[in-house]
Amino acid sequence: MIPPSIVLSLLMAGGTLPLVGGSHAARVLSDRPQLVSALERLVRTGEPRHVTHDDGEELDAALKEALAARADAELQWLATRAALPIVPTIVRPLSSRTRPGALYLRTDRVLTLPWTVDYTADVEARMDNGVWQPILRVRSGASEYRSLDKLLPSAAAITPGFHSLALRARIRYGQLPAGMPGRETRDLVTVHYGVWGPARTAIDPVRPFFESVASVSASQLDPALPDIPRSSWMADLPHDVTDHGVVTDWRTEWCGVHESMSEEGLLPGDVCGVARRGGPDHSFTEIWIKIGTLKNDGDESRWVRQSPMLTAAYIHSGMLRVRVPLAAVREYLTQPEEGWPSARLVVNAAGISVASPNIVPGVPAPLRILVANMGDADASGVTINMVAASESNLPAMHRTFVRTIRAHGSIEIETPVTFPARYGIVSVLIVHRSPAARAR
Numbered sequence: 001m002i003p004p005s006i007v008l009s010l011l012m013a014g015g016t017l018p019l020v021g022g023s024h025a026a027r028v029l030s031d032r033p034q035l036v037s038a039l040e041r042l043v044r045t046g047e048p049r050h051v052t053h054d055d056g057e058e059l060d061a062a063l064k065e066a067l068a069a070r071a072d073a074e075l076q077w078l079a080t081r082a083a084l085p086i087v088p089t090i091v092r093p094l095s096s097r098t099r100p101g102a103l104y105l106r107t108d109r110v111l112t113l114p115w116t117v118d119y120t121a122d123v124e125a126r127m128d129n130g131v132w133q134p135i136l137r138v139r140s141g142a143s144e145y146r147s148l149d150k151l152l153p154s155a156a157a158i159t160p161g162f163h164s165l166a167l168r169a170r171i172r173y174g175q176l177p178a179g180m181p182g183r184e185t186r187d188l189v190t191v192h193y194g195v196w197g198p199a200r201t202a203i204d205p206v207r208p209f210f211e212s213v214a215s216v217s218a219s220q221l222d223p224a225l226p227d228i229p230r231s232s233w234m235a236d237l238p239h240d241v242t243d244h245g246v247v248t249d250w251r252t253e254w255c256g257v258h259e260s261m262s263e264e265g266l267l268p269g270d271v272c273g274v275a276r277r278g279g280p281d282h283s284f285t286e287i288w289i290k291i292g293t294l295k296n297d298g299d300e301s302r303w304v305r306q307s308p309m310l311t312a313a314y315i316h317s318g319m320l321r322v323r324v325p326l327a328a329v330r331e332y333l334t335q336p337e338e339g340w341p342s343a344r345l346v347v348n349a350a351g352i353s354v355a356s357p358n359i360v361p362g363v364p365a366p367l368r369i370l371v372a373n374m375g376d377a378d379a380s381g382v383t384i385n386m387v388a389a390s391e392s393n394l395p396a397m398h399r400t401f402v403r404t405i406r407a408h409g410s411i412e413i414e415t416p417v418t419f420p421a422r423y424g425i426v427s428v429l430i431v432h433r434s435p436a437a438r439a440r
Contacts, residue, residue, distance in 0.1 A: 035062050036075070039082045044189070046087030046106060053383070053400040060111065067114065077180055083111040084140040086121060086169050086186065090193045091145070093271050093294070094209055094252040100148040100158045101193055101252075103165070105136070107143050115177050121169040123188075127152060128163055138169075148193070160197035160204050162303055166190045192268065192294055192301050209305055213273035213291050214250075216308040221289065224327035230287075234277050237285060238333040248277045258288045258312050259380075259404065268294055271303075272311055279333045283317040287326065315340065322377050323407075343407070344375035345382065345430055352426055354417070359424060364416035369428055371403070372410040379405045384413065385429040390421035 038059050041047065048056035063079060066072065084107055092101035105123065118140045125135045135151055138144045151157040157165070167188035176182065196206035218225035218233040225233060234248050255270035272288045279285055288311040293304050313326040315333060322340050324332055332340055351370030359365060369386065373379050382403050389396035397418060403411050417426075 032066065032075070035059075035066055036078065039063070039075075039078045042082040042110060043078070043085055043186075046085040046110070049108070049110060051110065051112075053402045056110070057400055063111065073179060076177070079111060079113055080115075080117050080173075080176065080180060081184070081186075083113055083117040084109050084119070086123075086138065086171075086188055088165075088167050088188050088191050089266075090165075090191045090268070092252050093192070093254060093268070094194045094196070094206055095148070096196050096210075097149070097158050097160065097198060100195065102145055102147045103135075103151055103191065105138050105144045105146075107138050107140055109141055116174065117176070118174040119171050121171045123167060123169050125151070126166040127157060129166075132168075148195070158195050160195050160206065162192070162194045162205060164190055164192050164301060190301075192303075194303060205303070209252075209271070209291050209303075210250075210273070212305065213275075213289050213308050216289065218326075220308065221287075221310040222326040224325075230275075234275060234285070234287070237277060237330055238280050239278055240280050240282070248275050250275055252291075253288070255288065255290055255311050258314070270294075270311075273308070279315070281317070283315060283333060285329055285333065286314045286316065288312045288314075321380075324377075341376035341407070343373050343377045343379035343405070343432060345379060345405070345432055346372045346374050347428060347430055352428060354426075359419050359422050361421055362418060364418050366414050367417040367426065369413045370410060371405060371413075371430060373405040373407060376407050378407050379432050381432070383429075383431045385431070386415070386417075387427040388417040388419060388424055389427075390419050390424045394420040 038055070042059070048054065048059065050056045051060035063075075066075060067079070087106040089104045089106065090101055091104050095101040107121075120140075121138050122134060123136050123138060124132045126132045133152060136144055136146055148157045149155045157163070167190065169186045169188055171184050171186060173180075173182050173184075194206040194209070196210055197204045214231065216230050217227050218230045219227040221230060231248065251274050253272055253274050254266060254268050255272040256266045258272070270290055270293050273291050275285075275287045275289070277285050290306065290309045290311045292306055295302050295304055310326055312323055313329055315322050315324055315329060317337050320337060320340070322332075322342075324341060347370070351368075351372075353368050354365050355368060356365035367386070367388065369384065371382070371384060382405055384401040384403065386399045386401075387396055399415055399417075401413050401415075403413070405411050417424075
């Protein structure tokens with residue numbers, strides 16, 4: 001299926017058109033300190049993950065320009081370290097001993113450099129300020145997933161309670177340009193998680209997080225629902241009549257995952273209980289309920305429980321995923337997919353402007369693009385491709401942005417553009433990869 005798209009070209013001859021809405025201004029890595037800071041962030045956090053859009057696109061362009069301009073040993077070494085960052089994440093941050101979470105080490109390539117970068121890394125862990133222990137070996141470009149019960153000897157990592165896991169990697173590089181170190185020891189991000197025990201005890205601090213979401217009333221999550229246990233309400237949702245064993249599956253996730261299923265830009269913080277239950281015709285419902293927060297206060301981290309609060313409700317069918325009001329889940333599960341809410345993206349000439357009285361050749365000017373979603377469903381993963389040019393034989397500027405646009409909402413992107421002449425053409429291509437989208 002061809003993704004719904006919008007193509008709009010606009011001749012610019014200077015002038016400013018009024019725009020409204022929140023602005024997402026693009027950064028410009030205009031000097032070396034900014035570039036160094038962006039690379040250090042990439043080494044530390046693994047963000048941005050892609051160089052095809054937004055900050056990653058800017059970083060890649062600025063780095064290529066800097067490396068081509070002069071020999072800079074410090075920048076070359078920093079780029080080497082950032083090319084395939086080692087990024088740890090806890091999958092299912094709160095879990096049980098019988099179904100433990102996992103440590104995921106991402107080592108995907110982000111930067112492609114003029115020289116080859118590959119490595120092998122021995123990763124060590126220190127649990128709760130204990131002793132350092134080797135846990136696994138990773139290779140560049142080959143991420144590793146390890147269940148917590150298999151992480152340390154004697155299943156020590158799944159002792160009931162809250163835990164911190166300090167991590168470091170002893171990295172051995174392959175053949176690098178002359179003058180670069182062949183080894184480094186790198187401190188990785190410390191991860192945090194909790195494990196609840198097999199039975200309720202007074203000293204188990206994790207189980208109350210789980211019990212709070214299991215016992216919450218449906219009306220507390222959505223006032224339009226009856227005051228009955230959430231579990232009873234979900235058990236009564238429409239389901240496939242041939243599936244006599246349908247059950248509600250529970251897990252925990254960082255709440256931010258529901259906003260970006262790729263986890264791009266995700267920072268551990270709010271934690272959600274996620275309930276999943278099968279529906280008719282291979283559909284299913286997912287309800288995300290915030291139950292607490294991991295708070296980082298300097299060198300100290302602590303888990304704070306809260307009264308369960310609805311974060312989002314989704315209905316799924318195949319590749320289709322639609323956010324809906326919780327009280328509307330039952331109604332939509334009885335309808336075919338064609339009746340589910342969909343996004344409808346709108347962009348027009350009035351939503352594209354250069355905020356400058358006159359276009360001056362070679363001088364950057366802020367370009368603003370406004371995209372609205374007039375539909376009843378959020379539009380996730382909207383790709384906005386922009387080309388600014390004057391003549392086909394003159395240099396053109398290309399930028400790509402990826403955004404989520406809420407139902408009945410809009411986003412505004414601001415980015416500097418440079419035209420080689422006193423006039424120019426701006427072409428904007430909007431692509432939404434959701435099968436439920438409608439474009440205009």
